[in-house]
Amino acid sequence: MDASRDIVIPKEFEFGSDDDVLVLESGRPFGPITVRYETYGTLDKAASNAVLLLHAFSGDAHAAGYLSGEESRPGWWDSMVGPGKPFDTDRYFVICSNVLGGCRGTTGPGSIDPASGAPYGLSFPVVTIGDMVNVQERLVTRLGIKRLLAVAGGSMGGMQALQWTVSYPARVASAIILATTARPSAQAIAFNAVGRNAIMSDPRWRGGAYYGHEPPARGLAIARMVGHITYLSDASMHAKFGRRLQERDEFGFDFSDQFEVESYLEYKGGTFVDRFDANSYIYLSKAIDYFDLEGKYGSLERAFANAVSKFLVVSYTSDWLYPSYQSKEIVVALMRQEKDVSYTEIDSPFGHDSFLIETERQGRMISSFLQTAQRGEEER
Amino acid sequence: MTDDRITNRFSYDEIARLVAPGSHVLDLGCGSGDLLDLLRRTRGVTGRGVDIQEEMIRACLEKGISVFQGDLDEGLKEYRSQSYDYVILNETLQMIHDPVYLMNEMLRVGKRVIVNFPNFGYVVNRLQLAWLGQMPVNRTLPYEWYDTPNIHFCTRRDFVRLCDSIGAIIEAAVDLRRNRRVAGIFANFAATDCCFVLRKQESRV
Missing domain, CATH: 1.10.1740.110 (Rna Polymerase Sigma Factor; Chain: A)
Known part of the structure; x- marks a missing residue:
């Protein structure tokens, strides 16, 4: 066993068994829900340094560090999360939870339905990006955090980050939106x-x-x-x-x-x-395919009308799944609403996966952006 | 205060003097964000920058300046009309493919436009062209003709004629020779760089 490794202990949070059930976007009440999550760093006294990471389609709560001395690879964004890294755990309290509907510790179709004692299978309700965010909101509230310093994610994680700024505008100081779209194209x-x-x-x-x-x-x-x-x-x-x-x-x-x-x-x-x-x-x-901020709110501009977060939007030249023009649509809608937004298109050959690979280049920008957001919160 | 005399750039302090305190500014071709940073500190402006290079985006973010990575040749069609108090084009006009299009766009988006450029009519440029018979290369125009970002040179007089033809009213002008002011009447001869504050002429109904 490697003693130098930071061993992360996953945690679980449960809700929704009694009067605190989650009403899904489909209108269906659903519970109980277990949420698997990990945290890195320390929450400060004012609970003002929390950063919520949102994982992509096949990701999970295990964003950084090792779950055991034997684990061969660290968490999926270990290059970005840790002491001195862009999501600097010496400065920030970083949270990552597995999404609703997933299979990595948070309630999903493979979980046991307490009503039947058998796995849900297709009796599990269809969930949306908005539902995932509502579950995360319960977790964040349980952790005693009124306002997140930042939400951050790529791909499906970027969709959740966008949704956070729309669903809970006052609770998100800043949003880091990578390699994503406000509505997947027919091709996607x-x-x-x-x-x-x-x-x-x-x-x-x-x-x-x-x-x-x-x-x-x-x-x-x-x-x-x-x-x-x-x-x-x-x-x-x-x-x-x-x-x-x-x-x-x-x-x-x-x-x-x-x-x-x-x-x-x-x-x-x-x-x-x-x-x-x-x-x-x-x-x-399906949750990804349903995601459509434009369709849901009439227009992207209207979707962001109440957003008050600072935004950093990053796209990658070779990403053809969610091409740059889709990020630019987000940025333009925010600009036209006079929101505080920065945008960069990183010239990278690694396609959609770039946000997991271009650690150095995006990391420096994210690091600066987070520090500015933190200064902004201190002056608030 | 920055000492612009040691660099070739147009005095940022002179630009800052042209900007009303507390205004909302769009800086096109903002580079590393130094001008916006100065305007923020000395004029209390809010605003954002636009630049095409990733290093510049990074430099702006390091200063806490909001910035958009984009190509000015694509114009400003995404920006609402009259949504900024000032649109600034600092030492960039001569690099633009279609300067008239961009000028019109700036006048649409900004209540005021601040634009500066190297004056091709500056006496040293004229002498190099007339006496040596070669394209000017000097302290204010440091590039060889085959390796320059500058594709549209104009003299001060050319620019004033352009303003007239596109209905831009000149509200103020600052003419500098190596960042020291020169008198207006000699400016087309004596200024290395010229800076204008413009606004759109009210359309005649």
């Missing part, structure tokens, strides 16, 4: 649809009631492969794989040939099924 929805179809077409899916049986691993692996393609770019795939073959130099003119990119996708799909629930894939991808 199409890829999610292929993923859901792959899962639902797997006979092992059994209409979602596969718990206690073999899970629809093949369907989920294919869904993940499709998803993974959308996270990369032409340039990054070319650099990483080119047209190289795995394990041979020439075509064998049979179907045992594999291009390196194929075996990589197989690998990514295969490892994903060990840590992800197929039904959560369906629910979370």
